[in-house]
Amino acid sequence: xxxxxxxxxxxxxxxxxxxxxxxxxxNRSVLGSMNDLTFQLKYQIADEGGLLNADITKxxxxxxxxxxxxxxxxxxxxxxxxxxxxxxR
Numbered sequence: 001x002x003x004x005x006x007x008x009x010x011x012x013x014x015x016x017x018x019x020x021x022x023x024x025x026x027n028r029s030v031l032g033s034m035n036d037l038t039f040q041l042k043y044q045i046a047d048e049g050g051l052l053n054a055d056i057t058k059x060x061x062x063x064x065x066x067x068x069x070x071x072x073x074x075x076x077x078x079x080x081x082x083x084x085x086x087x088x089r
Contacts, residue, residue, distance in 0.1 A: 003060075003061065003064065003077060005081070005084070008088055009081075009084040009085075009088060012084055012087050012088055013080075013084065016087075027070070029069060029070040030070045032070070033068045033069070033070040033071075036066070037063060037066065040062075040063060040066055041059065041063060044059055044062060044063075045059070063076075064076050064077035064080075065077065
């Protein structure tokens, strides 16, 4: 696994995403961040020679370390860890 999260955190995360809802956002910063992540992912996949050659674990690891201004922490992985720590208490 790319992020070495404790098993307890993985279980909390998996339990929380059993139901996924797709909704509109009125937050342009969030939308901009999502579009930037899409661009970054497309570029990284192309740079690795296409989806069949891409290392998905590395892609996820790298995406989780792209600075984002739409969240409190600078990297999404830090925000996720903070949330999971809160939920596991």
